[in-house]
Amino acid sequence: MKETSAMLTQDKEKYREVLQVAEKLNRQNPDWVTFFREVLGIEGVVRTAFPTHDALAEFEQSEEFDAIQQILVKLREKRASADADNEPTRVITVRLPKSMHEYLRTEAHDLRTSMNKLCISKLLQVICEDKIPNERSSGTPSRAASPPSSNGSLSGESVSNGLAGGQTTTDMSPFTQPIPQQKQTPPPYKPANPRF
Secondary structure, three states, X not given: OHHHHHHHHHHHHHHHHHHHHHHHHHOOOOOHHHXXXXXXXXXXXXXXXXXXXXXXXXXXXXXXXXXXXXXXXHHHHHOOOOOOOOOOOOEEEEOXXXXXXXXXXXXXXXXXOOHHHHHHHHHOOOOOHHHOOOHHHOOOOOOOOOOOOOOOOOOOEEEEOOOOOOOOXXXXXXXXXXXXXXXXXXXXXXXXOOOO
């Protein structure tokens, strides 16, 4: 019991240390992209402090992580777009149903923001593993293992992250650039034991 309590105290102390690093960086008045990269990015302080999936998932449920997210929101309000020289822009492509596109467009309108900002805000949120469909159980071949194309994009509609100050556009209609799908035909039936 004492060992568990000691571990919780150590974890809490580590959480506070990570938050202190984030607050120190915030006092330097960075743009939100720099803050994200240095704190939440692949080589940022959070992933360095919590390298395993379980440790990271635990931290993402903490008050300290929520405080970091709030700092990020404030920085995004101050500087909507970062200098293009600060970090290159990457574009991801997402295929989604027309009804979902309409929903996002309406939500962005209601919140008086752009679809691009709304999508980035949604991407910054923590998604629990049980909220992500398991590709292996769906009966369709998984595309998750396929490597990205040379420009870093997946197939479907284009969503700009907007870092280049509006140089790219957001086109989320699933019907503007149809992607031909190859149907996989199942192999012919072969019985386990030959009849003849």
